Amino acid sequence: MPKYRLLTPGPVAVPERVLLAMAQTVLNHRAPAFLPLLEEVRAGLRQVFQTGREVLLLASSGTGAMEAAVVNVLEPGSRAVVVRGGKFGERWGELCETYGVLPEYVDVEWGRAVEPAAVRAAFERAPDARALLVQASETSTGTYHPVRELCELTHEQPGRLILVDGISGVGVHDLPMDAWGIDVLVSGSQKSWLLPPGLAFVALSEAAEAAMRACERPRYYLDLRRELDSQVGNQTAWTPAVSLIVGLREALRIILDDGLEKVLARHRALAEATRAAMRALGLELLAPDSPSFACTAVRVPAGVDGKALLQHLRDRYDVTLAGGQGHLAGKIFRVGHMGDVDAFDMVTAVSAIEMGLADLGWPVKAGEGVRAAQESLRGWLAGGA
Amino acid sequence: MPKYRLLTPGPVAVPERVLLAMAQTVLNHRAPAFLPLLEEVRAGLRQVFQTGREVLLLASSGTGAMEAAVVNVLEPGSRAVVVRGGKFGERWGELCETYGVLPEYVDVEWGRAVEPAAVRAAFERAPDARALLVQASETSTGTYHPVRELCELTHEQPGRLILVDGISGVGVHDLPMDAWGIDVLVSGSQKSWLLPPGLAFVALSEAAEAAMRACERPRYYLDLRRELDSQVGNQTAWTPAVSLIVGLREALRIILDDGLEKVLARHRALAEATRAAMRALGLELLAPDSPSFACTAVRVPAGVDGKALLQHLRDRYDVTLAGGQGHLAGKIFRVGHMGDVDAFDMVTAVSAIEMGLADLGWPVKAGEGVRAAQESLRGWLAGGA
Numbered sequence: 001m002p003k004y005r006l007l008t009p010g011p012v013a014v015p016e017r018v019l020l021a022m023a024q025t026v027l028n029h030r031a032p033a034f035l036p037l038l039e040e041v042r043a044g045l046r047q048v049f050q051t052g053r054e055v056l057l058l059a060s061s062g063t064g065a066m067e068a069a070v071v072n073v074l075e076p077g078s079r080a081v082v083v084r085g086g087k088f089g090e091r092w093g094e095l096c097e098t099y100g101v102l103p104e105y106v107d108v109e110w111g112r113a114v115e116p117a118a119v120r121a122a123f124e125r126a127p128d129a130r131a132l133l134v135q136a137s138e139t140s141t142g143t144y145h146p147v148r149e150l151c152e153l154t155h156e157q158p159g160r161l162i163l164v165d166g167i168s169g170v171g172v173h174d175l176p177m178d179a180w181g182i183d184v185l186v187s188g189s190q191k192s193w194l195l196p197p198g199l200a201f202v203a204l205s206e207a208a209e210a211a212m213r214a215c216e217r218p219r220y221y222l223d224l225r226r227e228l229d230s231q232v233g234n235q236t237a238w239t240p241a242v243s244l245i246v247g248l249r250e251a252l253r254i255i256l257d258d259g260l261e262k263v264l265a266r267h268r269a270l271a272e273a274t275r276a277a278m279r280a281l282g283l284e285l286l287a288p289d290s291p292s293f294a295c296t297a298v299r300v301p302a303g304v305d306g307k308a309l310l311q312h313l314r315d316r317y318d319v320t321l322a323g324g325q326g327h328l329a330g331k332i333f334r335v336g337h338m339g340d341v342d343a344f345d346m347v348t349a350v351s352a353i354e355m356g357l358a359d360l361g362w363p364v365k366a367g368e369g370v371r372a373a374q375e376s377l378r379g380w381l382a383g384g385a
Numbered sequence: 386m387p388k389y390r391l392l393t394p395g396p397v398a399v400p401e402r403v404l405l406a407m408a409q410t411v412l413n414h415r416a417p418a419f420l421p422l423l424e425e426v427r428a429g430l431r432q433v434f435q436t437g438r439e440v441l442l443l444a445s446s447g448t449g450a451m452e453a454a455v456v457n458v459l460e461p462g463s464r465a466v467v468v469r470g471g472k473f474g475e476r477w478g479e480l481c482e483t484y485g486v487l488p489e490y491v492d493v494e495w496g497r498a499v500e501p502a503a504v505r506a507a508f509e510r511a512p513d514a515r516a517l518l519v520q521a522s523e524t525s526t527g528t529y530h531p532v533r534e535l536c537e538l539t540h541e542q543p544g545r546l547i548l549v550d551g552i553s554g555v556g557v558h559d560l561p562m563d564a565w566g567i568d569v570l571v572s573g574s575q576k577s578w579l580l581p582p583g584l585a586f587v588a589l590s591e592a593a594e595a596a597m598r599a600c601e602r603p604r605y606y607l608d609l610r611r612e613l614d615s616q617v618g619n620q621t622a623w624t625p626a627v628s629l630i631v632g633l634r635e636a637l638r639i640i641l642d643d644g645l646e647k648v649l650a651r652h653r654a655l656a657e658a659t660r661a662a663m664r665a666l667g668l669e670l671l672a673p674d675s676p677s678f679a680c681t682a683v684r685v686p687a688g689v690d691g692k693a694l695l696q697h698l699r700d701r702y703d704v705t706l707a708g709g710q711g712h713l714a715g716k717i718f719r720v721g722h723m724g725d726v727d728a729f730d731m732v733t734a735v736s737a738i739e740m741g742l743a744d745l746g747w748p749v750k751a752g753e754g755v756r757a758a759q760e761s762l763r764g765w766l767a768g769g770a
Contacts, residue, residue: 004410004418011627014411022628023408025389026399026581028705033389059446059583060606061623067606098603190624196411198444198583198626218483221445221452222606238446239575241583241626242396243407320413 007349008322009139009168009295010190011197012339014247018194021250022243029240037249038234044252045201048260049185050176055203056227059241062167062188065200067095068222069163069184072212073131073204076100080131081122083114087140087325088165092133099217104129110141110328111297113290116149123157131161131183136169140325142297142334143287144173151180161208167191168294170201171255172267172338183208189244191294192267192338194251199244204228267293269380270337270346273373277350280372281357281365286332295322295334304362306330312356319352343377392734393707394524394553394680395575396582397724399632403579406635407628414625422634423619429637430586433645434570435561440588441612444626447552447573450585452480453607454548454569457597458516458589461485465516466507468499472525472710473550477518484602489514495526495713496682498675501534508542516546516568521554525710527682527719528672529558536565546593552576553679555586556640557652557723568593574629576679577652577723579636584629589613652678654765655722655731658758662735665757666742666750671717680707680719689747691715697741704737728762 006013027034045055058065070092074080080101082093085108096103104126108114114134123129132154136147147164154162161183169175170185171192177185183205190197202224204212212224226237255263271293275285278298286297300306306323307330313319324332335349350369357364391398412419430440443450455477459465465486467478470493481488489511493499499519508514517539521532532549539547546568554560555570556577562570568590575582587609589597597609611622640648656678660670663683671682685691691708692715698704709717720734735754742749 004412006411006413008413008415010624011411011413014628019408019410023404025404026391026396027389028391028393028396028707029582030393030707031699031705059444060449061444061625063623064445064606095605098605100603188624190627196626196628197414197624198629218485220480220483221449238448239396239573239582240446241581241629242575243399243581244583244626244628314416320416322413322415 002318005319005345005348006339007336007341007345008320009334009336009338010188012190012194012336013341014196015194015254015340017254018247018250022247024246027242027246029236029242035234037246041245041249041252042231044256047256048171048252049203051178051203053177053203053205054228054231055201056224056231057236057240057245058200058202058222058227059198059238060200061197062186062200063091064222065186065188065202066091066165068202068224069186070095070099070101071217071219071222072215072224073161073163073184073208074099074101075215076217078102079104079126079129080133081106081119081126081129083108083119083132083134083145085112085114085141085143085145086110086135086138088135088138088167092165096133111143111286113143113145116146116153119150120153130159131163133163135165136173136175137292137294139168139292139294140328141287142292142295144290144292146290147175147182148180151182155181161211168292168338171263172294174264177203181205189248192263193248194254194339195244195247198241199248267337269377270341270343271296273343273346273376274335274337274350276376277369277373281354281369294338295336297332297334299332300330301357301362304357304360306333309333309356309360312359313352316359317352317355319349321349343381346377347373387703390704390730390733391724392721392726392730393705394719394721394723395573397575397579397721398726399581400579400639400725402639403632403635407632409631412627412631414621414627420619422631426630426634426637427616429634429641432641433556433637434588436563436588438562438588438590439613439616440586441609441616442621442625442630443585443587443607443612444583444623445585446582447571447585448476449607450571450573450587451476451550453587453609454571455480455486456484456602456604456607457600457609458546458548458569458593459484459486460600461602463487464489464511464514465518466491466504466511466514468493468504468517468519468530470497470499470526470528470530471495471520471523473520473523473552477550481518496528496671498528499530501531501538504535505538515544516548518548520550521558521560522677522679524553524677524679525713526672527677527680529675529677531675532560532567533565536567540566546596553677553723556648557679559649562588566590574633578633579639579724580629580632583626584633652722654762655726655728656681658728658731658761659720659722659735661761662754662758666739666754679723680721682717682719684717685715686742686747689742689745691718694718694741694745697744698737701744702737702740704734706734728766731762732758
């Protein structure tokens with residue numbers, strides 16, 4: 001009876017409390033009982049987004065919310081600077097190109113954070129660009145981009161907006177929307193939110209809302225004017241994903257009972273322990289300089305077949321990690337730090353990696369990774385570091 | 386400890402088996418264990434859609450799937466005949482207008498089925514129209530439109546397509562997609578599918594697929610080319626709503642173990658019993674001539690406040706029915722026949738309506754509705770009628 005262990009950067013393991021909440025009798029979304037539920041969820045989302053603005057709920061994957069950001073806020077024919085340092089940076093670019101927004105790309109080596117100077121140079125090349133599109137955490141490479149600096153830089157010129165894909169960033173990294181001046185912030189349920197996929201979130205600053213109201217591009221299902229006007233009246237524009245919203249209430253209670261600060265510290269600590277373990281094993285991190293706390297991306301060592309390694313971990317040990325995407329397929333593996341995972345789940349991940357590499361004939365220093373992870377985790381659990 | 390009874394035409398009551406399936410540990414959608422699950426679901430969907438074509442899964446509400454139909458299949462600037470006999474007919478029209486499809490409306494009194502002759506006349510007024518958009522079951526009025534005749538009429542001229550909103554039609558009415566030549570058929574999880582909202586379905590005929598491949602309108606999240614190309618490889622384009630898909634497997638097992646024919650007969654029988662009961666009470670049906678089996682719409686009798694009636698049923702008896710939408714708000718109530726509801730749930734609905742009307746001072750013939758419902762249901766449960 002092996003236990004199935006899901007350690008990918010989304011979908012994530014969902015706590016039993018949330019699973020059971022979602023198994024409750026389905027409510028009608030127009031019923032009075034749904035109103036306090038939606039109100040609690042809206043208030044909780046604002047806390048995690050660190051904003052006084054409304055956080056809109058969409059029945060979609062995170063990509064739907066990214067599309068909503070583009071089609072509601074950016075006019076066709078307008079220009080935007082797009083940071084492209086991974087699969088999700090490419091997705092911002094594809095969305096712009098699909099919908100007639102002209103991207104000025106800042107291409108970044110996968111695994112590196114964008115240099116603010118490179119974004120500044122792009123704005124100089126495209127002085128009419130009205131927006132910057134970037135990931136907070138680029139899930140495909142496990143890299144964190146310097147959102148705070150990018151907000152400042154974007155706002156050096158009035159009227160410019162910064163759209164941040166926080167799908168694996170919100171609730172993982174400190175991204176105070178209002179304090180930093182993030183104009184559009186997007187997230188998705190299957191990440192830090194302790195939920196299955198199917199629900200996405202997007203919040204707009206006052207300036208982004210003005211741009212949305214002025215934007216004439218046709219849109220309907222993802223029309224955020226309609227969602228915002230409904231949600232301030234404590235409704236949703238379309239039939240919402242009721243069971244996921246019931247789960248979200250429970251998840252938000254878990255997150256806010258713990259406190260956002262502790263939740264962010266947990267992601268950081270799990271990521272740090274994993275990085276320490278990988279280094280102790282002599283493995284190379286893909287993003288050593290600016291790692292995301294959502295997941296840790298590790299280069300598969302020379303001589304090991306990356307796809308075979310992941311399959312082996314799954315088949316023999318029932319441990320599911322993620323592989324690489326795009327040109328990194330087979331070349332990296334990624335350990336997720338979001339969802340219902342704790343210190344010992346990271347120990348388990350490291351242990352499985354050690355055993356798997358040994359099984360595949362790589363000269364692993366058995367126990368060294370686990371030792372390093374433990375050392376790192378002990379400090380955190382003792383209340384230090 | 387009153388029981389909460391959800392008798393609206395979506396969201397619907399979800400069977401315990403499905404709720405518990407969704408409470409299982411969340412799978413990663415790229416994991417091998419997800420592959421047979423998705424394959425089973427795809428096969429089951431094809432059976433209920435009565436098609437050999439692929440039924441695409443979207444993480445969205447039904448409106449998202451309606452939008453997908455319009456933006457993938459109908460070119461901007463093209464013309465389409467749109468049947469508008471309720472809120473969802475209006476939605477087809479709004480989608481067309483939003484996306485530059487020029488609608489030739491066939492306006493139908495709410496509660497009446499469209500006359501095929503009126504559609505023929507519209508095609509004559511707009512001979513360049515390439516499509517007909519219609520509901521199978523118009524949920525807002527409880528009306529069934531004659532889909533079979535409309536398919537024949539549409540296909541009298543080669544190259545024309547019929548797009549059918551089967552959100553509350555598929556799995557409720559017999560809508561054999563391939564046999565009748567439905568070109569685009571849409572449905573949504575919170576209806577006959579025994580699921581919470583958040584998942585939508587759309588299938589395309591060969592001709593609709595060709596139109597989709599030729600259509601150059603920009604689209605991304607709802608790009609059905611991408612979904613179809615992914616799904617024939619047993620994947621989804623974006624992160625799917627995994628927990629709802631796990632629930633869908635269980636729901637499809639329930640539906641297909643019963644057999645589609647019996648499932649359709651159940652909806653019909655529950656609707657017939659409800660209509661018989663309402664007539665016995667002297668209440669007027671909104672759609673007497675062509676009733677949908679998804680829900681029965683009943684006019685609130687003169688002197689009774691429709692909104693007060695529904696609120697009273699909810700507050701005193703914990704029975705949730707639906708009201709009217711648009712200009713019918715307060716003027717009708719609707720009893721749903723989809724989801725985890727059986728004969729005695731209909732008896733309960735009728736009983737609550739009788740008690741509620743009496744409470745509000747209407748001279749109800751107490752027991753007459755229940756008696757008529759029982760008589761109708763007995764025939765069905767005895768295997769007759």
